[in-house]
Amino acid sequence: MGKRRRVPQRRTGSPAVIGSVIAAVVGAAGIGGYVLYGSGAAADDTAAGTERESVRTGPLSATEVTTASQRFLTAWQRGQVTAAAAATDDATAATTLLTGYAKDARVKGVTLTPGVRQGAKVPFTVKGTVTHGTVSKPLTYTSALTVVRNKADGKPLVRWDSAVVHPDLKDGDRLVTGATGTPPVKALDREGGELSVKEYPSLAPVLDGLREKYGKTAGGTAGIELRVVRGKASKSADAQLSDKTLLELSEGTPGTVETTLSPALQAQAEQQVATRERASVVLLRPSTGEILAVANSSPGFNTAFQGSLAPGSTMKVVTSSMLFEKKLASAEKTHPCPKFFTYGGWKFQNDDKFEIKNGTFKAAFARSCNTAFISQAPKLKDSDLTRQAQQVFGLGMDNWAVGVPTFDGAVPVQSQAQMAASLIGQGGVRMNPLNMASVSATIQSGTFHQPYLVAPAVDGRTLATASRRLSAGALAQVRDVMAYTAAYGTAAEAMRGVTGDVGAKTGSAEVDGQKKPNGWFTAYRGDLAAAGVVQAGGHGGDTAGPIVAAMLKAGG
Incomplete structure (x- = not known):
C-alpha cells in the first residue's frame, strides 16, 4: 500500500474581537459597515451534534434579547433576507417586505445601529442610500423591534411587524421608489x-x-x-x-x-389644539358645508376627519331631535331625570348620580342628564336613532365626498341596553369632530349640507344629501335647548363671550381602560359651526369647550 498523504486542514478566519465588541465590515456591493455590542451573539445557537435543549419559558433575559436582535439586524444589513426572516416569528411576511426593501424601495448601503435596549425592545437607527437611475439621496430614520419567546420551542425571535422596517408602514403596505404615478x-x-x-x-x-x-x-x-x-x-x-x-x-x-380653508382660521386652529394633548377641532360654514379649518395636536393621523370615537352626550342633539319629533319630550314640559334608570339589564346613572325633580326637558338637556334620555328607550324601536341620524343629519351612510378621506359616522341598529346607550352617544355610536360639527351646522341652518374641503365643481363629484329636513317644531326646540345650554348649562363657562345666535352641547365619553373620559364639545354661532374632542381629557366643557369657543370667536 502506498503512503497516505496528510492533507493539512484549512484555517478558517474569524472576526477580530476588540474588547467585547465585534466589528464586521462587509465589502460586498450595497452592504455597509455594522457595529454591534456583545460577543458572538449573532452566531447559531446550536452546533451540530449537540443535544436539543429543553424548551425555555419565562421572561426573556437581557442576553436573549440582545442575541435575537443582533441576529436579525446583522442578517438584514448583509442582505441575507432568508436568515433575517428566520430570526422573526413570521418568516413569510418578513421575507416579502425585506425583499422589497432592496428591490422595490431601492435602499442600498444599509447600516443598522442598535440603541440602548429597553426591556424586550431594541431601538435602532437605519442609514442607507436610495438610488433610482442616476439619482441618489441619503436616507436616515429610526425604528425599533421587540423580541418575544417562540411558543413552540422557547427560542427568542423578533416579533414581526411591518413597522420594524419603517415606522410609517402598516401590515400590507410596502415601500416603493420610482416615478410616483401621482404628481404632487x-x-x-x-x-x-x-x-x-x-x-x-x-x-x-x-x-x-x-x-x-x-x-x-x-x-x-x-x-x-x-x-x-x-x-x-x-x-x-x-x-x-x-x-x-x-x-x-x-x-x-x-x-x-x-x-375652502381659511388661512387665518387654520392658524388659529393649530394654535388651539397645541394647548392640549390629543386634541382635534373642525370649523365649518353651516349654510354651505365649506370646511374652514381642521387641526389635530397629533398630526400623524387626522382624527378630526377620520377618527371613530364615541361622542358621548354631544349625541344628545340628534337624540333630542328624534324625541321632539316623536312627541316623547318637549323643551318646556316636565321630564323625568332620576338618579338611575335600568334598561336591558344595565343600570344607567347621571354624572355624580344627580337627579332633577319636576324639571323640564330643557333643564335636563342643559345639565346633560343621561336618564332623561335612557328613560325613553322602552318607547323606541331599535332602528329609530339610526334612521334619524341618516335621514336628517346625513350620518352613517359612508357616502360623504369631502375631497379627502373621512369617516362619516356610525349609528348602528342595536337593541336592549346597547340601544339605550346609543341615545347618550355610547354603545356602538362612533363619530369625529367633522361629524359633530356637521350636526351643529344642521341645527343652525335647518338642513344638512355635506361638509367639503374641495368644491364639488372641481371634479364634478356629487355631495351627499339627507332624505328629509327636521320638522319645524322639533328644530325650534333643539335650537332652544342648545341656546339654553350655552347660556346656563354645562357649556356656559366655555361659551362666555361668544355672542349672537349661539347653541352648544358638551359631552364626556367613557372609554374602557382609560382613566379620564374623552371630552367633547359642539356648538354654533351664526353661520359657523365647530366641534372638538380632547381624548382622555375629562369633561368636554373644560377641555374641548375652550378650543371650540375660541374658533367661533375667531370666525366672527
Whole structure:
C-alpha cells in the first residue's frame, strides 16, 4: 500500500474581537459597515451534534434579547433576507417586505445601529442610500423591534411587524421608489395662498389625501420618490390612510388644488389644539358645508376627519331631535331625570348620580342628564336613532365626498341596553369632530349640507344629501335647548363671550381602560359651526369647550 498523504486542514478566519465588541465590515456591493455590542451573539445557537435543549419559558433575559436582535439586524444589513426572516416569528411576511426593501424601495448601503435596549425592545437607527437611475439621496430614520419567546420551542425571535422596517408602514403596505404615478399638488387656501406642512403641521394627512385624489388630474407631472404605498386589504385601508412620501429624489411639477380653508382660521386652529394633548377641532360654514379649518395636536393621523370615537352626550342633539319629533319630550314640559334608570339589564346613572325633580326637558338637556334620555328607550324601536341620524343629519351612510378621506359616522341598529346607550352617544355610536360639527351646522341652518374641503365643481363629484329636513317644531326646540345650554348649562363657562345666535352641547365619553373620559364639545354661532374632542381629557366643557369657543370667536 502506498503512503497516505496528510492533507493539512484549512484555517478558517474569524472576526477580530476588540474588547467585547465585534466589528464586521462587509465589502460586498450595497452592504455597509455594522457595529454591534456583545460577543458572538449573532452566531447559531446550536452546533451540530449537540443535544436539543429543553424548551425555555419565562421572561426573556437581557442576553436573549440582545442575541435575537443582533441576529436579525446583522442578517438584514448583509442582505441575507432568508436568515433575517428566520430570526422573526413570521418568516413569510418578513421575507416579502425585506425583499422589497432592496428591490422595490431601492435602499442600498444599509447600516443598522442598535440603541440602548429597553426591556424586550431594541431601538435602532437605519442609514442607507436610495438610488433610482442616476439619482441618489441619503436616507436616515429610526425604528425599533421587540423580541418575544417562540411558543413552540422557547427560542427568542423578533416579533414581526411591518413597522420594524419603517415606522410609517402598516401590515400590507410596502415601500416603493420610482416615478410616483401621482404628481404632487400645490394646495391653496380660499385666498389663494399655498398651504404647507411647515406652516400648518396638522395638514400633513390632508395634503397627502389631496394629492392622492387630485394629483393625476390637477395638471402636474410626477417626480421620483420613496413612498409608502398603502395595501388595498390592510390596516391602512381600514384606517383610510393615504400613500405617503418619505424621500423626494427629484421634484415633480405640482398641479394646483383650491380648498375652502381659511388661512387665518387654520392658524388659529393649530394654535388651539397645541394647548392640549390629543386634541382635534373642525370649523365649518353651516349654510354651505365649506370646511374652514381642521387641526389635530397629533398630526400623524387626522382624527378630526377620520377618527371613530364615541361622542358621548354631544349625541344628545340628534337624540333630542328624534324625541321632539316623536312627541316623547318637549323643551318646556316636565321630564323625568332620576338618579338611575335600568334598561336591558344595565343600570344607567347621571354624572355624580344627580337627579332633577319636576324639571323640564330643557333643564335636563342643559345639565346633560343621561336618564332623561335612557328613560325613553322602552318607547323606541331599535332602528329609530339610526334612521334619524341618516335621514336628517346625513350620518352613517359612508357616502360623504369631502375631497379627502373621512369617516362619516356610525349609528348602528342595536337593541336592549346597547340601544339605550346609543341615545347618550355610547354603545356602538362612533363619530369625529367633522361629524359633530356637521350636526351643529344642521341645527343652525335647518338642513344638512355635506361638509367639503374641495368644491364639488372641481371634479364634478356629487355631495351627499339627507332624505328629509327636521320638522319645524322639533328644530325650534333643539335650537332652544342648545341656546339654553350655552347660556346656563354645562357649556356656559366655555361659551362666555361668544355672542349672537349661539347653541352648544358638551359631552364626556367613557372609554374602557382609560382613566379620564374623552371630552367633547359642539356648538354654533351664526353661520359657523365647530366641534372638538380632547381624548382622555375629562369633561368636554373644560377641555374641548375652550378650543371650540375660541374658533367661533375667531370666525366672527
